[in-house]
Amino acid sequence: MAQGLWKAQYALRNGLLRNRASPAVGEYGGNSVFARTALRSGPATKFSQGTNQMRRLVSAALFGQPRQQDEPAPPRITCSTATASKVDSTIQSSAAIQLTPLTPSSPSRTSHELALETGDKPRYWTHVPQWDTITRKEFISNAFQVRNTVKSARDLERFLLTVLPERLPTSKRPFLEHLKTREDFIRDARAGLEIASMEVRLTPEILSLVDWTSPLDDPIRMQFISLKSSLLPDHKALTLDSLGEQGDSPVPGLVHRYPGRALFLATSNCPVYCRYCTRAYMVGPATGSTQKQPQKPSLNRWEAMFRHIEQHSEIQDIVVSGGDVYQLAPDHLRMIGERLLGIPHIRRFRIASKGLSVNPGRIIDPADSWGNTLIDLSNQGRKIGKQVCWHTHFNHPKEVTWIAREAAHHLFKNGVIVRNQSVLQRGVNDDKDTMAALLKSLADINVQPYYVYQHDLTRSVEDLRTPLETILELDKHLRGTLSGFMMPAFVVDLPGGGGKRLASTYDKYDPVSGESVWSAPGLPGAKGKREYKYYDPRPLPTTVKELQQLRVQQDLMHKHKSTRPEDFMRGHDVNNAVGHPDFQMKGAVKENEKPSHAFAHPTKTFPTTYAPTGQPIGPISLLSAPPPGNPSE
Structure with missing residues (x-):
C-alpha cells in the first residue's frame, strides 16, 4: 500500500502536473483523472487498505486541503522529464489505477470545483450520448448551456435522432397511441412545430430532464415540444394577445394596466421557448403560423419607458420581464435595476425569469456575473428600503434539480427573495400528488410558491389547458398542507385585460358549458365595470x-x-x-x-x-x- 501511495503522490505532484508533453498525460486529461481515480478508489483496488488516508493526502497534494494531524506530509520530490515519464509508465501499467479517457481539464482547480467533481450529485445529463462525459463544472457553466442550446427545428431533429430509442413505449393517451417509432415521433414533432405559435429553443438543462425512453407522456417534453397528434383547434374566444397587454401599453414595451404597477418588457427573447407562452405575440421569432411584434433590447425604447414611469408618481411597483430578463447582459440588468432604484416613487421591482429552472447553473457559475449582479441590486435596494426580488417559473418537481437547489441556496444566503409562478397544465401538474410535490420542493429550497395560474387562452395548446374545476379542486385539497405563507394563490388571469383573480371568485361558472363569468371592480374606468369570460378547453378524444x-x-x-x-x-x-x-x-x-x-x-x-x-x-x-x-x- 505504501509503495502504491508513493507512486500516486509522485506522479500527481511531478510527472502529471509538470510533464504535459507526455502522450499519456494529454490523452487522459492531465492530473484530473489521477485525482478522481485516487479519491474514488474502492475496496477492489490495491489501495483498499488506508483508502481514506490516501484520498486526503492526494487532495492535500493537489488542492492544498489540510491534512489530519496523524498524516505525514507528502514528499516534495523533483525529477527530470525522463524520470517523470518513467513513473507515468509505471503507474499506467499498474492494475491499481484504471484510466478512462477524459476531456482535457484545467490544471488549476478550486475547492468548489473539487466538491462538484467528487460529490454525490448525479450527472443527470449523461443519458444524452453527446454529454455522457461532460463534468459537473462544464454542465453548470452558462457558456456550455448557451453553446449547446437547441435553437431550430433542424437542431431538434438531429438531437432526437441521438436520444430516442427505435421503438417507443405506447402512450397512455389514445390520440398518441399510433406513434410507435423514433421516426414517427420526429415526423409528428416536425409537423407540430409548423403549426405551433412558438419556435423551439431548449437548453441542455431542460433536454436532460426529459425521459427520452418514454417521451410521449413525459411532463417536461409536453411543455416544450409540440406534437401534431395532440393539437386541438383553438377556442373561438382566443386572441394572440389574450390578456390585452398591447391595449394597455402607453409606450411600446410598457404595460400600465393597474394604477400602482407597470410591466417593463425589456426583451422578447428567452433562454427557452415554452409552448404555452402567453406573450406569443412578441416572444421569439415568427413561425409558420404566427407573426411576431418583437420588443428587442434597445436603449432608446427603454428610455421612453423610463420617462413614462418617472412621469407617473402613482407607479410604485415594476415587473421587469420580457421575454426573459435572463437574456440580458449583466451590465444591462444592472443599468435597468439601478435606474429603477433611483426613481423616488418606485418602492419595489421584480425580476421575472425562468432562468432558475432552465439554466440554474448560471447563478453559481464563477465565470458569469448575472447572479451576482442580481444579488448586488437586491443589496442596494435593501440599503435604501426598497425590495428587489426574483419571480421564477417551475412547473414540475423534476425541474428542481440539485443545481437549481444550489443556485436557490446561493440566492437565499445572499438575501435575495425568490417567488415562483406555475402554470397549471393537463398531464404535467394537474393532479394533487404532483402539485403537492412541486410546492414542497420549492418551499424546501426557500422559493415561495406565489401563484398557480389557470392556463391562458393561448394558441396551439388546447391539449394543455384544464377546466376551471380542476384548479378549484387543487386549491381545496392542497390548502392546509403547507404553512399559509408557503401556499400559492390559485388564480385566473382574465382574458381581455381583467387581471389576476382568485379562481374561487368567479361570478358564475357552468361546468357543463365550460363558461365562467368574472368581474374586476378594482380596475379603473370601464375595465372595472365590464364582464369578463373564461372558457374551459374541449375534452380530449x-x-x-x-x-x-x-x-x-x-x-x-x-x-x-x-x-x-x-x-x-x-x-x-x-x-x-x-x-x-x-x-x-x-x-x-x-x-x-x-x-x-x-x-x-x-x-x-x-x-x-x-x-x-x-x-x-x-x-x-x-x-x-x-x-x-x-x-x-
Whole structure:
C-alpha cells in the first residue's frame, strides 16, 4: 500500500502536473483523472487498505486541503522529464489505477470545483450520448448551456435522432397511441412545430430532464415540444394577445394596466421557448403560423419607458420581464435595476425569469456575473428600503434539480427573495400528488410558491389547458398542507385585460358549458365595470370516432398552418366538424348525452376519409397516410 501511495503522490505532484508533453498525460486529461481515480478508489483496488488516508493526502497534494494531524506530509520530490515519464509508465501499467479517457481539464482547480467533481450529485445529463462525459463544472457553466442550446427545428431533429430509442413505449393517451417509432415521433414533432405559435429553443438543462425512453407522456417534453397528434383547434374566444397587454401599453414595451404597477418588457427573447407562452405575440421569432411584434433590447425604447414611469408618481411597483430578463447582459440588468432604484416613487421591482429552472447553473457559475449582479441590486435596494426580488417559473418537481437547489441556496444566503409562478397544465401538474410535490420542493429550497395560474387562452395548446374545476379542486385539497405563507394563490388571469383573480371568485361558472363569468371592480374606468369570460378547453378524444374526427381536423390545421377554427374550417364541411361552441355548429343532442361542450356531437356519422381529398384515414394512420390536399398543389 505504501509503495502504491508513493507512486500516486509522485506522479500527481511531478510527472502529471509538470510533464504535459507526455502522450499519456494529454490523452487522459492531465492530473484530473489521477485525482478522481485516487479519491474514488474502492475496496477492489490495491489501495483498499488506508483508502481514506490516501484520498486526503492526494487532495492535500493537489488542492492544498489540510491534512489530519496523524498524516505525514507528502514528499516534495523533483525529477527530470525522463524520470517523470518513467513513473507515468509505471503507474499506467499498474492494475491499481484504471484510466478512462477524459476531456482535457484545467490544471488549476478550486475547492468548489473539487466538491462538484467528487460529490454525490448525479450527472443527470449523461443519458444524452453527446454529454455522457461532460463534468459537473462544464454542465453548470452558462457558456456550455448557451453553446449547446437547441435553437431550430433542424437542431431538434438531429438531437432526437441521438436520444430516442427505435421503438417507443405506447402512450397512455389514445390520440398518441399510433406513434410507435423514433421516426414517427420526429415526423409528428416536425409537423407540430409548423403549426405551433412558438419556435423551439431548449437548453441542455431542460433536454436532460426529459425521459427520452418514454417521451410521449413525459411532463417536461409536453411543455416544450409540440406534437401534431395532440393539437386541438383553438377556442373561438382566443386572441394572440389574450390578456390585452398591447391595449394597455402607453409606450411600446410598457404595460400600465393597474394604477400602482407597470410591466417593463425589456426583451422578447428567452433562454427557452415554452409552448404555452402567453406573450406569443412578441416572444421569439415568427413561425409558420404566427407573426411576431418583437420588443428587442434597445436603449432608446427603454428610455421612453423610463420617462413614462418617472412621469407617473402613482407607479410604485415594476415587473421587469420580457421575454426573459435572463437574456440580458449583466451590465444591462444592472443599468435597468439601478435606474429603477433611483426613481423616488418606485418602492419595489421584480425580476421575472425562468432562468432558475432552465439554466440554474448560471447563478453559481464563477465565470458569469448575472447572479451576482442580481444579488448586488437586491443589496442596494435593501440599503435604501426598497425590495428587489426574483419571480421564477417551475412547473414540475423534476425541474428542481440539485443545481437549481444550489443556485436557490446561493440566492437565499445572499438575501435575495425568490417567488415562483406555475402554470397549471393537463398531464404535467394537474393532479394533487404532483402539485403537492412541486410546492414542497420549492418551499424546501426557500422559493415561495406565489401563484398557480389557470392556463391562458393561448394558441396551439388546447391539449394543455384544464377546466376551471380542476384548479378549484387543487386549491381545496392542497390548502392546509403547507404553512399559509408557503401556499400559492390559485388564480385566473382574465382574458381581455381583467387581471389576476382568485379562481374561487368567479361570478358564475357552468361546468357543463365550460363558461365562467368574472368581474374586476378594482380596475379603473370601464375595465372595472365590464364582464369578463373564461372558457374551459374541449375534452380530449377517447373513442375511435373522436380520434378519427381529430385526425381530419389536425390535417386541415397542418394544411392551413393554423389551429384557429376560422382558418381551416371555412370551405370544409367535414361532416359539420364538431359540435363544440368554438365552431358555432348546431346539432341535436341525443338523449342522456352531454350538451355540446363535450368533445364531439356530430349531426351525421363521423368521416372515415380525409377531407377534402377522400384519401383513406383510420384512427392511427396520421403519419402513414399522405398529407391532405390535392397532390398537384
